[in-house]
Amino acid sequence: MRVLSGIQPTGRPHWGNYFGAIKQYIDLQSEDQAFYFIANLHALTTVRDGDTLRQFSLDAAMDLLALGLDPNQASLFIQSDVPEISELNWLLLAGTPMGLLERCVSYKDKIAKGFPVVSGLFAYPVLQAADILAYDSDVVPVGEDQKQHIEVCRDIAKAFNHQYGEVFVIPKAKTLDASAKVPGTDGDKMSKSYGNFIEIFEPVKSMKKKVMRISTDSREMHESKAPETDHLFQLFSLFGSKEEIDSMADLYRAGGFGYGDIKKKIAEAAADYFEPARERRLELEAKPEQLKEILGDGAAQARKKASEVLMRAQKACGLK
Ligand code: ADP
Numbered sequence: 331m332r333v334l335s336g337i338q339p340t341g342r343p344h345w346g347n348y349f350g351a352i353k354q355y356i357d358l359q360s361e362d363q364a365f366y367f368i369a370n371l372h373a374l375t376t377v378r379d380g381d382t383l384r385q386f387s388l389d390a391a392m393d394l395l396a397l398g399l400d401p402n403q404a405s406l407f408i409q410s411d412v413p414e415i416s417e418l419n420w421l422l423l424a425g426t427p428m429g430l431l432e433r434c435v436s437y438k439d440k441i442a443k444g445f446p447v448v449s450g451l452f453a454y455p456v457l458q459a460a461d462i463l464a465y466d467s468d469v470v471p472v473g474e475d476q477k478q479h480i481e482v483c484r485d486i487a488k489a490f491n492h493q494y495g496e497v498f499v500i501p502k503a504k505t506l507d508a509s510a511k512v513p514g515t516d517g518d519k520m521s522k523s524y525g526n527f528i529e530i531f532e533p534v535k536s537m538k539k540k541v542m543r544i545s546t547d548s549r550e551m552h553e554s555k556a557p558e559t560d561h562l563f564q565l566f567s568l569f570g571s572k573e574e575i576d577s578m579a580d581l582y583r584a585g586g587f588g589y590g591d592i593k594k595k596i597a598e599a600a601a602d603y604f605e606p607a608r609e610r611r612l613e614l615e616a617k618p619e620q621l622k623e624i625l626g627d628g629a630a631q632a633r634k635k636a637s638e639v640l641m642r643a644q645k646a647c648g649l650k
């Protein structure tokens with residue numbers, strides 16, 4: 331089975347990105363073959379400064395490696411280092427009905443958020459289809475928000491196969507665990523767009539400050555509280571061991587505690603949880619040559635497969 335997924339380099343990852351997506355990608359890296367890439371071509375539609383995009387792309391690669399992506403198990407590369415993707419993108423775009431893209435919600439969402447109306451945002455799902463089809467991917471782990479793009483990819487691949495013969499493998503989405511929705515500092519879903527996020531790699535001191543400022547309700551200390559619906563409890567559950575989580579749940583039901591104590595526990599648990607990743611991140615930053623080598627090897631492995639698939643597609647549609 332071949333697994334593939336991409337991450338846009340649009341900023342530093344927060345706790346929601348980790349538990350909702352990154353951790354689950356990394357858990358799949360031991361599959362037969364896994365390809366993970368930094369989607370810098372996609373990010374071009376919104377990150378419009380060269381130095382920023384370059385830095386975000388390297389940061390995203392270091393973040394994944396620090397968080398446990400093992401380059402001996404999975405190929406890690408930068409999307410634009412595989413030029414076959416851009417070529418395949420055009421082969422797919424040439425036959426994609428406008429209506430298929432007009433139905434996609436993600437570009438409408440971006441435009442509603444105030445991003446400029448560029449055609450790259452509109453054609454974004456076609457480039458994503460090229461990413462997926464270029465490696466004969468079987469499974470694509472994605473969050474709920476990306477499921478429609480995988481459907482579009484399947485439609486594009488089926489139409490191409492129907493027109494030109496069996497060229498592409500039809501991929502399946504693997505939806506990530508939606509229960510892993512991480513609350514932000516205001517209790518709503520943690521998101522870059524809501525300004526309620528805590529970054530994985532931010533300094534422990536500022537992380538602790540943000541945790542201590544998480545909003546809470548005004549119930550009295552002695553009152554019993556339901557753990558399941560409390561966002562502080564949900565946050566603690568991300569980091570604590572099973573025993574710690576169970577005893578925290580008992581404490582909630584019994585009442586008699588202050589939210590400040592819970593916040594301290596969350597901050598400590600989060601600092602411990604990410605400490606090994608923080609150390610690995612510093613080691614990677616000190617060795618830019620090593621990062622270059624990992625990304626170079628990853629791109630070589632990816633190009634090997636992508637050039638084979640591109641050739642198949644080019645031949646089928648009369649370009650070779
Ligand atoms: P943001 O909302 O901060 O812009 P993205 O849309 O870039 O985050 O999300 C990247 C990935 O992280 C997606 O797969 C998404 O499902 C996941 N993700 C983002 N925020 C959360 C959250 N609060 N809880 C769980 N998963 C999340």
Ligand code: TRP
Pocket residue numbers: 334335336337338369372457458461462470471472476
């Ligand atoms: N669009 C995805 C996101 O914003 C990133 C992405 C680009 C991707 N190409 C992909 C994900 C291919 C899975 C497969 O999160």
